[in-house]
Amino acid sequence: MARKKQTKVVKHKTLAQRADKYALYQQAVQEPGHEVEFLGRLYRRLRRRPARVLREDFCGTFAVCCEWVKANKVRGCRAIGVDLDPEPLAWGRRHNLAKLPKSVQKRVQLVQGDVRDRAESTLSGAGADILVAQNFSFWIFRNRKELREYFEAARSHLAPKGLFVLDMLGGHEVLVEDHQDEHRMRGKLGATYVWDQARFDPITHHARFHIHFRFRDGSELRRAFTYDWRLWSLPEVRELLSEAGFARSTVYWEGTSKKTGQGNGVYSPRHKAASDPAWIAYVVAEG
Numbered sequence: 001m002a003r004k005k006q007t008k009v010v011k012h013k014t015l016a017q018r019a020d021k022y023a024l025y026q027q028a029v030q031e032p033g034h035e036v037e038f039l040g041r042l043y044r045r046l047r048r049r050p051a052r053v054l055r056e057d058f059c060g061t062f063a064v065c066c067e068w069v070k071a072n073k074v075r076g077c078r079a080i081g082v083d084l085d086p087e088p089l090a091w092g093r094r095h096n097l098a099k100l101p102k103s104v105q106k107r108v109q110l111v112q113g114d115v116r117d118r119a120e121s122t123l124s125g126a127g128a129d130i131l132v133a134q135n136f137s138f139w140i141f142r143n144r145k146e147l148r149e150y151f152e153a154a155r156s157h158l159a160p161k162g163l164f165v166l167d168m169l170g171g172h173e174v175l176v177e178d179h180q181d182e183h184r185m186r187g188k189l190g191a192t193y194v195w196d197q198a199r200f201d202p203i204t205h206h207a208r209f210h211i212h213f214r215f216r217d218g219s220e221l222r223r224a225f226t227y228d229w230r231l232w233s234l235p236e237v238r239e240l241l242s243e244a245g246f247a248r249s250t251v252y253w254e255g256t257s258k259k260t261g262q263g264n265g266v267y268s269p270r271h272k273a274a275s276d277p278a279w280i281a282y283v284v285a286e287g
């Protein structure tokens with residue numbers, strides 16, 4: 001009996017199947033070099049001395065912690081990263097921390113825990129000069145009680161004269177449901193980063209966002225990250241900071257480029273601003 005010839009089917013994985021979502025996230029969303037420069041400059045301007053201890057809440061792959069210890073070689077400069085999820089922490093150990101020299105690695109401490117846990121001391125009891133919570137991560141807290149508790153815990157982790165730095169996003173474009181923003185990323189994957197505003201409820205201000213990545217072979221890493229957040233406003237956040245005991249909070253608003261009419265990446269203290277369809281700002285709380 002003649003044997004049927006077997007043809008071997010070689011299945012190639014798509015770019016999406018081969019993609020590393022944390023590497024893509026860092027490339028698309030984060031600029032640790034800029035953040036560390038901004039934070040260091042901010043502290044020096046306000047305190048007339050360099051900051052040493054940085055704490056990064058909701059640190060994920062703790063790219064900012066790694067950049068902090070790399071950029072600040074002065075004795076006593078350290079970073080602590082706190083996140084609930086062991087997965088991004090493990091990724092960060094393999095890909096971010098491992099790239100630093102051993103002596104520098106020692107200056108990063110990681111805590112897998114809740115940012116609201118007051119018992120988490122910042123590196124041998126010394127408070128943080130700067131505590132930073134980035135990429136709107138504190139929006140995970142969806143009512144005033146939860147957010148105030150987080151702000152109280154954050155305050156307890158600061159050194160005397162420490163700064164608590166939060167970023168915020170707003171403008172009417174952020175409230176548009178079922179809206180996607182696409183950004184081409186550099187690199188050989190030819191990936192596109194997609195910020196998907198899936199849902200917004202005007203009664204509760206609860207919103208759902210996704211991050212997808214699309215590739216040049218037509219494949220897609222859908223919902224690489226999903227966020228269920230409350231969209232807080234600047235005045236609400238500042239009132240809660242005050243209720244949590246901070247003496248002052250200042251909004252750092254982005255300047256406008258004369259050439260393009262777009263944001264110029266330079267943030268300075270402001271009391272008032274003109275309406276803006278989509279803005280990112282920092283809030284700096286102290287005292």
Ligand SMILES: C[S@@+](CC[C@H](N)C(=O)[O-])C[C@H]1O[C@@H](n2cnc3c(N)ncnc32)[C@H](O)[C@@H]1O
Binds near residue numbers: 114116
């Ligand atoms: C949007 S990611 C932020 C990652 C990174 N810090 C950045 O700026 O891009 C939010 C992170 O917050 C963490 N997270 C959420 N709730 C938390 C909590 N209560 N305590 C600590 N980490 C939390 C998640 O595990 C996730 O890694």
